[in-house]
Amino acid sequence: MKHILAIPGSLRAGSTNHNILKYLGALVSADVDYSIYSDLALIPPFDPGNDDDYPPEPVFELRELLKQVDGVIICTPEYAFGVPGQLKNMLDWMVSSASFSDKPVALITASLGGEAAHAAMLLILGALNAQVADGAKLNISFIRSKMDGEGNVTDVATIELLKNVLNAFLSVIQQ
Template sequence: MKILAISGSARRNSTNTTMLRVVSTMAPEAVSISVFDQIGGLPVFSPDLEAGELPPPVRDLMDQVAASDGLIISSPEYVRSIPGGLKNAIDWLVSSHLLAEKPMVLMHASYRGEEMLEALRTVLHTVSSRFSDDLFLRFSLMPLTPDQISEELSTSENCHRIKLFLESFAHLCRTG
C-alpha cells in the first residue's frame, strides 16, 4: 500500500514536513509513505494552464496522488486559515478529479490552528467522499528543531499513537 503525505508548508525547515518524514519511517509492514514537500513549487492554479501540457511540478503531484492509496495532509495555519500553497495544490487536484474517491486524513503539528483545521476539513469534505474526520493525529511540536521533533515522536507513547493512526488509516484505505 502506498500513502502520500502532503505537507502544506512551503518552508524548507517546516515542522509539518519534519513530522511527516519521521512518521513515514514508522509505517507498518506492507505500507510505504512518501512525503510531498514541494507545495511552494507549484504554479498558481489557472484553468487556462490545463488546456495544454501541465506544468511539470503539477504533473508530478498528480502522478504521486494517482499512484497513492490514500493521503495524509499536514499543514500549518497562516493568519488563521489554510496556507495559499496548500489551497493551490488542492485546486489543481480538484480539477483533475483525483481526490473524489481518495481516502484522506489529517495530522497536525501544533496545539493551535483550529480555524485552519475547520476550513481545511470543509474543503476536504467538499472534494472527497472519503475524507475521514474521525481519524486525526495531533502533536504539539512548535517550536522544536527537527532533531527534537524526531526525539519527541520516537517516545514509546507517541510511537504507539502513530502506529495506531497509520494502521487505522491503512485499514480505511483497504476497506473503503
C-alpha cells in the same frame, strides 16, 4: 504493496509538520511504500484558464502521482487562521481532475492553535470528495512544545494520538 503519499503544508526547512510526516513514515511497515512529496514549492499559481488536461508540468506530475497512491496524509500548520497558501493553491489544481475523489486522506494540523485551518481543511477535502475517516484527523496545538530540537515528537500523549491516526488511516487503505 500499498502506496502512501505524505504532503507537508509547510515549505520551511526543518518544518515541524514535515518532521511529523517523517516520524509517521518510520512507523509504517516495510510492505507499505511511503513517500513525502517534495515539490509543493514548484506548483504555480492556480489559473482556471489553464486548468485542463495539459496543466503546468508539476501539476500534471502530481495528478499522475495521486492516481497511483492508495492514500494521502496531509500534515499542515495554520497560517493567519487559515490553510497555508501554497497548500491551498495546490489543492485548487486538484479539483477539476478529481485527483482526491474517493481517496482516503488522513489530516493532521500541527500549529500553535490550528483549529481554523483544521476546520477549513476538512471543508476543502469535502469539496474534493476525499474520504477522511473519523479516526484519521487530528489537530495538535502547541506543537513546538511537543517536539525536540531534532524534530522528534517527544510528548507521549501526542505520540499516542499520531499512532491512532496512522492506524485508522492504514486500516482504511488496507481494506
